Amino acid sequence: LKQVPPLELGIKYFEMFPEEKDPLWQDPCLYKRHFMIWSANKSCDRLPKFLVIGPQKTGTTALYTFLGMHPAILHNFKSPDTFEEVQFFNGNNYYKGLDWYMDFFPMPENTTSDFLFEKSATYFDNELVPRRVFALLPKAKLITILIHPAKRAYSWYQHQRAHGDPVAMNYSFLEIVKAGDSAPRKLRELRNRCLIPGIYVQHLSRWLEHFPSRQLFIVDGERLKSKPIAVMNNVQRFLHIEPRYNYSAQIRFDQKKGFYCQVMDENKIKCLGKSKGRQYPPMEEEAEDYLRSFYRKHNIQLSKFLNKHNYRIPDWLERELSS
Numbered sequence: 571l572k573q574v575p576p577l578e579l580g581i582k583y584f585e586m587f588p589e590e591k592d593p594l595w596q597d598p599c600l601y602k603r604h605f606m607i608w609s610a611n612k613s614c615d616r617l618p619k620f621l622v623i624g625p626q627k628t629g630t631t632a633l634y635t636f637l638g639m640h641p642a643i644l645h646n647f648k649s650p651d652t653f654e655e656v657q658f659f660n661g662n663n664y665y666k667g668l669d670w671y672m673d674f675f676p677m678p679e680n681t682t683s684d685f686l687f688e689k690s691a692t693y694f695d696n697e698l699v700p701r702r703v704f705a706l707l708p709k710a711k712l713i714t715i716l717i718h719p720a721k722r723a724y725s726w727y728q729h730q731r732a733h734g735d736p737v738a739m740n741y742s743f744l745e746i747v748k749a750g751d752s753a754p755r756k757l758r759e760l761r762n763r764c765l766i767p768g769i770y771v772q773h774l775s776r777w778l779e780h781f782p783s784r785q786l787f788i789v790d791g792e793r794l795k796s797k798p799i800a801v802m803n804n805v806q807r808f809l810h811i812e813p814r815y816n817y818s819a820q821i822r823f824d825q826k827k828g829f830y831c832q833v834m835d836e837n838k839i840k841c842l843g844k845s846k847g848r849q850y851p852p853m854e855e856e857a858e859d860y861l862r863s864f865y866r867k868h869n870i871q872l873s874k875f876l877n878k879h880n881y882r883i884p885d886w887l888e889r890e891l892s893s
């Protein structure tokens with residue numbers, strides 16, 4: 571076998587070990603054997619120290635923006651293809667390899683004090699992602715945001731409509747969430763994409779199969795909206811970033827937008843774009859009741875899970891379970 575040319579050797583290898591056809595990228599600098607064949611002009615410092623993992627529509631862009639204001643925190647270069655997110659660990663980007671991923675990050679000036687990160691809201695509920703992240707970034711810290719899952723589902727539905735998704739345009743929110751198993755396939759698919767990310771306990775459990783709970787921080791998304799300064803202090807504490815950045819002078823509530831926004835030079839204010847903090851009619855009562863009972867058992871499990879792992883129960887969950 572040693573005398574076979576490289577291509578044939580590769581083919582033979584994967585015949586013998588078919589389970590290895592699907593790559594699992596690891597940090598070359600953590601494995602001596604890999605490091606020895608790692609090109610001398612490459613660097614493992616261009617990997618994130620933490621990730622914001624989603625889920626979608628919980629305030630991930632606001633958190634990303636606030637984090638990016640911090641002088642010691644550097645985010646990824648924005649991807650033109652996937653709404654600025656890198657989305658490496660899910661989907662086909664993963665097969666583009668490590669160099670492709672690292673090229674999204676600036677070279678940090680000081681590797682101990684600079685914090686590289688990326689946020690891809692699609693990571694949270696993808697079955698493959700926790701294992702892949704752990705393989706490459708076993709020491710990375712993870713940040714997730716949870717809001718009431720019914721609100722998340724409704725915001726997501728509005729997002730799909732704003733993007734002209736034909737199924738979301740043709741069906742009401744109630745029709746989508748209540749679609750049964752005999753409904754058309756596209757409707758069922760949209761229902762699943764709308765509802766499944768909100769089964770938070772299922773996804774969080776998967777992350778903790780790989781990561782210790784001390785590496786995962788859970789942000790209460792309602793607090794991120796109403797008390798972002800306090801939330802950002804907690805996030806900094808979790809990341810062990812010193813000295814603490816004082817957000818109170820840097821973000822301010824904007825009456826017109828109805829959300830906290832970034833204070834710019836000359837006291838100007840920059841809020842997130844129109845697609846964040848959209849105006850839409852309130853959720854129909856029937857849909858709200860349906861979703862409350864749909865998520866009830868998952869929310870109960872979530873609160874047990876959070877207690878077990880010593881996480882604070884988000885305000886919305888406390889309210890939901892006491893109602």
Ligand code: A3P
Pocket residue numbers: 625626627628629630631632691725726728794795829830831842845846847848
């Ligand atoms: P809506 O547009 O439905 O209100 P994501 O960035 O993960 O897609 O989340 C979008 C949601 O972030 C918005 O949903 C909005 O409610 C919430 N959000 C939280 N803080 C915000 C802020 N400071 N500015 C704008 N939207 C914010």
